[in-house]
Amino acid sequence: MDKQKRFFLTENEIPTRWYNIVADMKNKPLPMLNPKTKKPITLDEMTVIFNRACSEQELNTTDAWIEIPEEVRELYKNYRSTPLVRAYGLEKALDTPAHIYFKNESVSPIGSHKLNSALAQAYYCKKEGVTNITTETGAGQWGTALSYAAKAFGLELAVYMVKVSYHQKPYRRSIMQTFGAQVIASPSMSTRAGKDILTVNPNYQGSLGTAISEAVELATQTPNCKYVLGSVLNHVTLHQTVIGLEAEKQMEMAGEYPDVVIGCFGGGSNFGGISFPFMRHNLLEGKNIEFLAAEPASCPKLTRGIFQYDFGDEAGYTPMMPMFTLGHDFQPAHIHAGGLRYHGAGTIVSQLLKDGLMKGVDIPQLESFKAATLFAQTEGIIPAPESAHAIATAIREANKAKEEGKQKNILFCLSGHGLIDMTAYDQYNAGDLTNYELPDEVIKANVDKLEKLI
C-alpha cells in the first residue's frame, strides 16, 4: 500500500500561465503566408476570422509565458488537475523495468483534452463582445468540448459536423445538443459552400474540408460571430500546455523525471500540450529528454511527409503554412482514430521535427488496438482510438527497456477515453480491422503537386 498510483495538484497549484515554446526556439517557425500575396499573415488578417486575443497569441514569438485568464482557470478547476497515473498494471503485464506514467486527460467531463482550449477560446470570444461562434467537427470530440465551453460563457454555437459522422456517431451529436449547441450535418443548405456542393452532388457525405468552409463562411457572414478551431494552430497548442505543466509538477511529486515523453499526433495540440513544457529544458538547459509523436501508419506526415508550404484544409481556404505534409488533398484511410486523420502538422512541431528536437513514430492500426486492449484490461480504462497510438508507442519503449535491461521513465498523454468509440473495438474483437499499406508512390504523387514556395 506504499506505492502511490495517482498524483493530483491542489487547486492552488494548477498552472496560472501557459507556455509558448516559440519564444524559446532558436529557429522560429516560418511564418504563415497569405496565399494571394505570399506575404506573412498579419494580425488584422487573422482577426477577420478569429478573435483578437487568440490571433495575438498565434503570432506571438517573444513571450514564453502567457497568463491564463482567471475565468478560464475557474472552469479548469471543474476537472483539473487531471491525475498523473503510474501504470503499475501495464508495467506488470509487460514485465518491464520501465516506469510508465500517463497523464489522464480522459477524466475531463467531455472525455478528452479538447476542453483545455475550448474554454480559453470561448472566454476570449465572450470578452471581446462576440455572441456567436462556429466550428467544424469530425469525430465530434472537439465539437463536444466547444459545446460545453460555449454554454459556460453564454455563447451561441453552430457546429458543422461531417455528415458521415453525424449519422455514424449519434451519441456525439446528442451530447452537443444536450449542451445546447446547433449541430448541422455538413454539407448543408445553410451556406453557399454547402449549397454549391449539394446541388451538384446531393448525396455527398461531407469532409472536414467542406465543414471548415461552411463554418468559416457562417462566421464571416454573421454579426458578432467568430470561427474557432480545435488543433493545428499555435494558440490551440499553447492552451494545451497546461497538460505538460501539470505533469511536470506531478512527476516531481512522484520523485521521478521522464526520459521519454509521448503523445498521439493529429494536428499536434495534445502532443505539444504534454511535450513542450518538458522540451523547454532541452532547449534552455541542454537536457536530453526524448519526444515521440505517435501517428497512424496510414497517415504518416511526420515520418514520410515532406516539409513544404501547404494549406491547412482540403479546399485551400486557409493561409499557407510551413508544415510536414502529405499534401492537403491527401485522403487518409478510414481508420477509427478519426482525430489523427489529418494531412499536415502545425508549424511549431514541423520546425521542431526539422531541427531534430523530436521524432515521429508510425503505428499500424492493429498494433494500436492491441495496445488499447491490453491497457483497458490492465488499467481499467478504455482508451480513445487516437490515444491508443500513444499507448502503443509507450509499450514499444517499455519493451525496448526490457531488452536493454534498463530502467527508464516513460510518460504519455492519455488524451481521451473511447467509451463512445466501441464500434471500433467491436470490429477489432471480431477480427474485422486491417492495417493500411501506403505505397511511396501515392505520397509522392500527392506532394509533387504542391506549389514550391521554399
Added chain:
Amino acid sequence: MDKQKRFFLTENEIPTRWYNIVADMKNKPLPMLNPKTKKPITLDEMTVIFNRACSEQELNTTDAWIEIPEEVRELYKNYRSTPLVRAYGLEKALDTPAHIYFKNESVSPIGSHKLNSALAQAYYCKKEGVTNITTETGAGQWGTALSYAAKAFGLELAVYMVKVSYHQKPYRRSIMQTFGAQVIASPSMSTRAGKDILTVNPNYQGSLGTAISEAVELATQTPNCKYVLGSVLNHVTLHQTVIGLEAEKQMEMAGEYPDVVIGCFGGGSNFGGISFPFMRHNLLEGKNIEFLAAEPASCPKLTRGIFQYDFGDEAGYTPMMPMFTLGHDFQPAHIHAGGLRYHGAGTIVSQLLKDGLMKGVDIPQLESFKAATLFAQTEGIIPAPESAHAIATAIREANKAKEEGKQKNILFCLSGHGLIDMTAYDQYNAGDLTNYELPDEVIKANVDKLEKLI
C-alpha cells in the same frame, strides 16, 4: 480563485474499512427466509450460490466495521478517492442560498459506482479458489464493472445480458467483451431455464428475472463457479459505503456538513453507500441529518409499495426478503433509468424506511431529464438517467431552501455518467419522452397477490 471546487483524499486517507450499519440499528432487518422451510437462510444455504466471505458479510449483524482487503484497496487506488465537488454552477443557475455538493462516482473508469462492489466480490471469489463467476446485467453498468474486476483478478466471467439490452446497448456489450468477459444474450440455449423459454417463445426478448435464473443455473452447475450480484443485498451495499465514508472526510475538508443526503434508488446500493456512514451519526449521536432516496415515479416501491416478504426476482428463485415492494412480478414502465426499474428495496433500507429514518421521493421521468440537462449545462457532466433522479431531488431541496430563505448543505451521489445513454437524451430533446401514471389499483392488484408471512 479562493473557492475550492473539488476535494480529494490522499491515497493514505482512502477508507480501510467498510461500514456495516446493521450493527448499529436498534431494530435489525428481519431475516431472509428459505421459501420452502420459511426459516431464516443459513450461511451454508447462502454459500451454495455466493462466496463464503460475502455470505458472512450478508448475515453479519454485529460488526460495524469490516476490513477492506489490501488487494481491493490497491485497485480502489486506480480511481479513488472520487472527487467531492461543490456545484457552484448549478447553485448559480438556481439562485439558491443552498450549498450543493456531489460525490462524483462517474469518474470511475467504468463510469459508475458499481466497481466498488465488483472489485470486492471478485477478490473474495479469487481468494476462495473460485475460477469462474456468473452474473446478469440489464442496462449493463454492473456487467461492465464486473468484467473489469474479473479480469483484474484473473477470473472467467459469463454475463447474461437481457436480450433487448444486448441489442439496444451494443456499446455496453462491447466494453464487457473488451475487458474479456463472455456476454450471452438472455434467454439463451446455454441453460435449461433459457431453453425452456426459447422452445415455447423463440422471440422472447428477456427480462432481468430470466437472466438471473440463467446466471444462477450456470453457477451451480459449473465447477469452482459462484454467482455475483450487483445491488439489493447487504454485502453489496456494505462495499458501497466507501462512497459515504470518503464523502464525510471530504465534507470536513470543505468545512461543512450535509443537512440532507440524497441518492437515487434502484436496489439501494448507491443510496446506502452515500447515506449509511452519515446516518450512523443519527443512530448513535442523535444527529438530525435528512436522507432522501430518489426513485422513479413509475416504480415507486418506497413511496407507494407495501412492506412485505417477497422474492428478489420475478421468477421466485431467491430467498424471501422483508422489503418495501410493488410485488415481484410488477412490470415497471420502460423508463430510461434502467437501473431503477426494480420492484423492491433491500432489507436494510426497508427497515430504515419503516422506522422513519429515511424518506422516499418519487421523481417523474420528465423532471429527471430536465434536471439532468440543467446539470450538464452548468457542471459540464452528462449524468446517467438514474443519477438524474438524485439531481432532481437536490434541485427540489435547493429551491425549497430558496423559498424558505435558508442556507442548507445538500449532498448527493452522482452515481454514474450518461455518455452511453445518449439515445435517452435524444428522445427527451425531441419531446418524445413522457411520464408514466401508475394507478393505485395496479399497485394494489400486484401486492394483494403476495403471500403474507408477516
